[in-house]
Amino acid sequence: MMDLQQALDRLKAKGFKYTGKREKMVEIFSEQDRYLSAKEVLAEMKGEYPSLSVDTLYRNLSLFEELEIVEGTEWEGERRYRLHCGGKNHHHHLICRECGKTRPLHQCPMNELLNETEDFRITGHKFEIYGFCGRCESKGEIKA
Structure with missing residues (x-):
């Protein structure tokens, strides 16, 4: 980071x-x-x-x-x-909707799709997963 x-x-x-x-x-x-x-x-x-x-x-x-x-x-x-996370390692994030903390996710769903992109050059993408971290979930005060 x-x-x-x-x-x-x-x-x-x-x-x-x-x-x-x-x-x-x-x-x-x-x-x-x-x-x-x-x-x-x-x-x-x-x-x-x-x-x-x-x-x-x-x-x-x-x-x-x-x-x-x-x-x-x-x-x-x-x-x-x-x-910014810094570095050049491609990754995505798990994001807690309550506290905003993030955790890197080092798997990329695009790897599954890359073989299905006929006649299209991908220049970038964004993938994030939203949910609740264990700390916020255990507090029992989640608004969503």
């Missing part, structure tokens, strides 16, 4: 400044180690940056996703982000 310093180094290597706000955003993802909505990130930052706009936050999240500092996913009608 990418860490705070690797993320800041990537920003700098790609020609972007790393400001206190950007550093704080990466720090939040690093500490939380789960998928977070923009609202959750904004709430975490408001204490230190009370005038932070939603537009600035989304611009930075978009930049971070483009630079592969964070990974994004759509879930329950909302875009959510987590620190």
Whole structure:
């Protein structure tokens, strides 16, 4: 998994400044180690940056996703982000719908489909499994 310093180094290597706000955003993802909505990130930052706009936050999240500092996913009608796993090993995730924690899934369902793709060149795909981790399931407070 990418860490705070690797993320800041990537920003700098790609020609972007790393400001206190950007550093704080990466720090939040690093500490939380789960998928977070923009609202959750904004709430975490408001204490230190009370005038932070939603537009600035989304611009930075978009930049971070483009630079592969964070990974994004759509879930329950909302875009959510987590620190990028890093590395080049192809994998997918099991995602807890309650706490947002993830676990890598090293099997790929595309392997079964690859032989059935006549006249089509696959350039990418995304596969995620949603459910509840054992910790959340045992708490008995699951909303879904």
